[in-house]
Amino acid sequence: MSTPILDFFGFDNLTRPTQAQDTELIQQLAFIPGIRDILMLRQVHALEHATVWVLSEQSSYQSTDSQLLAGFSTEQGFYLYGHLNQATLRSAVNIALQRLTGGEWNLAVHPRCGTNVSTGILLAAGLAVGFHLLLPRGPVEQMLGLGLAATMATHLAPDVGTLAQRYLTTAIPFNLAVGNIKLTQDAWGKAAYFVEVSWIDRATIN
Template sequence: MAIASSPPTSSYFPFFSPEAAQDTNLLHQLGFVPGLKELLMVRQVHALEHATIWLLSDRTTANPALQHGQREVSLGGMSTEQGFYVYGAVTSMKLRQAVHSALLRLVAGDWDLAVHPRCGTNLSVGMVIATGLALGVPW
């Protein structure tokens, strides 16, 4: 079974249509909520991290220098409110190019880049919800 490393062409969530100014609008409406600005900042940085990983994964997967049997480069990341870290074998130049391209594509509306199926945050939220449902259902 092959696992695709390129971002999907159709939206994961067709019922949810993101907008470019949704975080700004949310801050205008709920700016009194403590920590909301910081949370939205981490969310945007996290989206940029995902988009960057998508683009770097596409470049390493399409690398003709990989010999048969060699594994592609494993990449990971961690977001903070001040930026993000990328872990893996990638040069600074390729990383800068990927971040710049990712930012341009996200701003242009390529929202699918913001979600990555191997994201630990997505997996942990799913596990918390599943656990909550399992504990809340009387057997």
């Protein structure tokens, strides 16, 4: 997934960690309270994105339905909203996990992720403050600054959001095993499928 910003800074040439490197990193950071929950949430987030990609690629799945898919990740698993059936979802999750751990790391990033929205808001706010401080205090200049901030944020948000997903909010799910998948309700009472996952301690297995 190459973009101008990724090319300019050379980020597209960076590689995701291998399973051995991932396990070593977890061991090194084990002293930090809550680090496993953070790492697990990042891995679940990646699996959620990859599952949506796999469902979107299936010829039997209507493109209009794939546009309606949405997900929400937790440390215990992820919710998936949309027109699905349990068997199709389980197959997609297993395929997604296999492809992610097999090297298809681009599946961890999705353009409709909330990270992109959050990044856009932060960029717009930061640029607006910057232009406010740099430009004269006249109303015309300030309105021009707000317009420039909004335009630049809209242009930069997809690329910066991609970077944030790749290196901050997702991680390859080397330590996840898929558990039960059930139709349930989220905290707001909305119907969704919940994909349970469990943590595999690779250090003890190896």
